[in-house]
Amino acid sequence: MSAQDPPHASGPHRPHKEQPPPRGANPLRRTSDRAEAWCSGFLLAVLVLGLPVASVTAGLAVHESTMRTVQAQSAERFQVTARVTSAPEAASGGTADEKQKVQVRWTDKDGRQQTGSAPVPLDKTAGSTVRIWVDREGTVKNPPMSATNAKAGGWLMGGMTAVGVYAGFVAARKGMRLALDRRRYAQWDAEWDRVEPIWSARFHR
Secondary structure, X not given: OOOOOOOOOOOOXXXXXOOOOOOOOOOOOOHHHHHHHHHHHHHHHXXXXXXXXXXXXXXHHHHHHXXXXXXXXXXXXXXXXXXXXXXXXXXXXXXXXXXXXXXXXXXXXXXXXXXXXXXXXXOOOOOOEEEEXXXXXXXXXXXOOOHHHHHHHHXXXXXXXXXXXXXXXXXXXXXXXXXXXXXXXXXXXXXXXXXXXXXXXXXXX
């Protein structure tokens, strides 16, 4: 060995150190596992962003549609004072809050006498007066819808939409996992078909 040679020139080579895997990398993680993680993250993002948007949009649409109905009915229907012409028949066990349809008579805006059938409380007698709702043609109608009905309908539709979106998320996630599991099982079967003869041969020696 010459003086110029480094001290370790003629000695044994140091073993090559393998590079450690990147931090966070899992060598046992399959491609299907990564696909499942990405799909789950995407579906979760759709749920977090889409659920409130869909719920609010559906709720506002129903609220606005119902409010148009409320406004139309409020413009077309009005209350008049009518006189009961036939007393309701009190049913056994009935209360004063219950109503029964009987004949009533009232005077319209033109001074003409109108008759019709309207629900009145059971404690009303012939000749007593009641307030009823009629339209411009003099037809007895139910009271117009209120803004409370529109608000309740909007909340109901928003809640139903939220439930539907969440159910879709659960179904999509379950379907994705079933599809990936079928592929994993198929891969396992194919790998076992290749490995099983080798393992079996070891025990037949």
